[in-house]
Amino acid sequence: MLFSLEPITPKFEVFKQLNNELLYFLEQALPVGTFTRNSLSAGAVGKACWDNVKGTKGKERLTKDKFQELHSELQKLTSAERKNLFETVRDNQNLQGLFAAPNHQLLTFLTPGCLIAFKELASHLYCSTKSLQPVIDACGGVAINTHFNNFKMVNGDVCRACGLERIAPFRANTPLEEQWRADYDHLLCKSKYPLYAVHPDNLFPICQICNQDAKKAEDLFFCRSTNRARTAFYPFTESAKDYVALALKNDRDPEVCIQLNWQTDDALILEKLNTWNDVFQIKNLVEGRLVSLANIIQDELNPTSLIDLQNILARRVAPPPNADTLKRKPEVFWLHKLYSYLASIDLALIWDQCHFIEEEHGQPGGEYILVG
Ligand SMILES: [Zn+2]
Numbered sequence: 001m002l003f004s005l006e007p008i009t010p011k012f013e014v015f016k017q018l019n020n021e022l023l024y025f026l027e028q029a030l031p032v033g034t035f036t037r038n039s040l041s042a043g044a045v046g047k048a049c050w051d052n053v054k055g056t057k058g059k060e061r062l063t064k065d066k067f068q069e070l071h072s073e074l075q076k077l078t079s080a081e082r083k084n085l086f087e088t089v090r091d092n093q094n095l096q097g098l099f100a101a102p103n104h105q106l107l108t109f110l111t112p113g114c115l116i117a118f119k120e121l122a123s124h125l126y127c128s129t130k131s132l133q134p135v136i137d138a139c140g141g142v143a144i145n146t147h148f149n150n151f152k153m154v155n156g157d158v159c160r161a162c163g164l165e166r167i168a169p170f171r172a173n174t175p176l177e178e179q180w181r182a183d184y185d186h187l188l189c190k191s192k193y194p195l196y197a198v199h200p201d202n203l204f205p206i207c208q209i210c211n212q213d214a215k216k217a218e219d220l221f222f223c224r225s226t227n228r229a230r231t232a233f234y235p236f237t238e239s240a241k242d243y244v245a246l247a248l249k250n251d252r253d254p255e256v257c258i259q260l261n262w263q264t265d266d267a268l269i270l271e272k273l274n275t276w277n278d279v280f281q282i283k284n285l286v287e288g289r290l291v292s293l294a295n296i297i298q299d300e301l302n303p304t305s306l307i308d309l310q311n312i313l314a315r316r317v318a319p320p321p322n323a324d325t326l327k328r329k330p331e332v333f334w335l336h337k338l339y340s341y342l343a344s345i346d347l348a349l350i351w352d353q354c355h356f357i358e359e360e361h362g363q364p365g366g367e368y369i370l371v372g
Pocket residue numbers: 159160161162163164165206207208209210211
């Protein structure tokens with residue numbers, strides 16, 4: 001995460017209660033027995049899950065069926081294994097604690113059948129149960145679109161993972177509840193960590209590129225390419241923003257390239273930065289966005305001379321963008337990093353190199369593109 005989430009980020013009540021329901025179910029399934037109404041809580045959320053059965057939607061298997069299938073698999077385990085599952089889920093509810101001591105093998109003791117049933121229930125709770133009207137009614141009437149708007153009120157429009165994109169566009173003349181919203185990212189993916197499929201601290205919206213193009217089901221605690229366990233930033237309290245810097249990749253190359261570097265010697269923070277980069281492809285995305293320095297100078301700064309460029313940069317660097325601007329406007333964080341770097345080096349070199357690129361492409365006069 002480039003930016004941590006605000007401490008007052010609202011928790012989605014539906015997730016809280018569905019997560020409680022899951023925990024209740026696992027505890028009720030400890031003794032040998034059959035699946036009954038008492039397997040779910042007596043309250044409105046338990047009733048909504050119980051009442052959501054096969055019926056008008058044909059062959060689709062709904063919430064009650066998913067609970068029942070997991071119950072059936074749990075009955076095939078020993079009582080010690082059922083107890084182990086319940087205690088694992090109960091004792092790992094503190095995600096901040098888990099991020100401090102990551103464990104990517106929480107559920108490895110489960111049988112394949114039990115794990116599949118757990119994943120299917122978890123996926124169903126997230127994908128199909130959270131939007132049932134009786135569930136929403138039981139959770140104060142706040143649906144996910146309202147929670148999304150409340151999240152944006154606190155954390156802004158800019159993706160907290162990358163700082164490059166909006167999490168969703170805002171449409172004028174459109175009621176809040178009808179605004180488009182971003183998908184919620186499962187920090188710990190639900191396919192590997194079904195116990196967190198509806199955990200309120202495991203879910204928040206990020207941009208589509210981060211969620212669906214880059215991260216997908218990557219495991220924050222385990223790197224596939226190195227086959228090693230790893231640590232990751234806990235997004236409510238930790239972030240990368242203080243440890244990143246931009247610089248020229250090779251200042252003798254005619255194609256001026258900007259490179260994103262880590263700015264810390266702390267081994268643990270370096271590991272978390274590398275996890276962030278591996279999961280969200282941050283270096284490639286940032287360097288890709290800044291791939292043409294000449295274009296950025298023209299598009300964003302539009303200087304008329306080298307002196308003008310130096311003066312514009314001095315104004316852009318100080319004061320830095322304030323917290324509200326960083327939440328409202330994508331790219332501002334990265335552009336400020338870029339301007340800070342450019343203001344610290346010999347700009348004559350950059351100026352000449354930008355000219356060089358244009359002359360290489362046959363544009364008449366070195367200042368053509370920069371002067372406009
Ligand atoms: Zn993003």
